[in-house]
Amino acid sequence: xxxxxxxxxxxxxxxxxxxxxxxxxxxxxxxxxxxxxxxxxxxxxxxxxxxxxxxxxxxxxxxxxxxxxxxxxxxxxxxxxxxxxxxxxxxxxxxxxxxxxxxxxxxxxxxxxxxxxxxxxxxxxxxxxxxxxxxxxxx
Numbered sequence: 001x002x003x004x005x006x007x008x009x010x011x012x013x014x015x016x017x018x019x020x021x022x023x024x025x026x027x028x029x030x031x032x033x034x035x036x037x038x039x040x041x042x043x044x045x046x047x048x049x050x051x052x053x054x055x056x057x058x059x060x061x062x063x064x065x066x067x068x069x070x071x072x073x074x075x076x077x078x079x080x081x082x083x084x085x086x087x088x089x090x091x092x093x094x095x096x097x098x099x100x101x102x103x104x105x106x107x108x109x110x111x112x113x114x115x116x117x118x119x120x121x122x123x124x125x126x127x128x129x130x131x132x133x134x135x136x137x138x139x
Contacts, residue, residue: 045126046076048101051118053110053132060110060132063103064096064120071096077123079104083114110134 048065060081068074075096081089089106096102110116114134121127 045122046120046128049118049120049128049130051116051130051132053108053116053134055110058107058109060106060108060116060118061103062106062118062120062130063101065101066096066120066122067100068096069099071099073123075123076120078119078121079106080119080121081106081108082117082119083110085117 044067046064046066048063050063052061052063053059054061062079062081064076064079066076072095076093078090078092080087089108091104091106108116110132112134116132116134117129118132119127119129
């Protein structure tokens with residue numbers, strides 16, 4: 001009887017110790033991740049992407065809202081334009097022209113049945129995609 005009780009006590013201590021080890025490991029992993037990726041906590045993905053097409057000029061305007069206190073470090077890094085799931089233009093940037101809302105204009109030939117997809121990517125974290133369906137756009 002004594003031996004069984006002693007064995008039960010040891011097993012309970014081991015289980016408590018194991019739970020404590022798991023909690024400590026989780027806390028340590030959280031601290032390490034926060035230390036390794038501090039910028040993602042300050043970064044935000046683009047909030048809005050608005051597309052408009054000028055048929056006379058054959059240009060696509062991509063108006064982007066991406067708030068940044070330092071557009072030289074935290075900026076829209078890439079704008080990719082796809083038609084029928086094929087990239088027709090991809091431009092990479094080293095900064096963004098404004099701290100909140102700005103626009104880029106691209107020469108693009110678009111037909112009446114085309115569906116464009118534009119993906120805007122942040123230099124630090126996240127992206128946003130907008131679509132322009134020329135099948136639904138009045139002429």
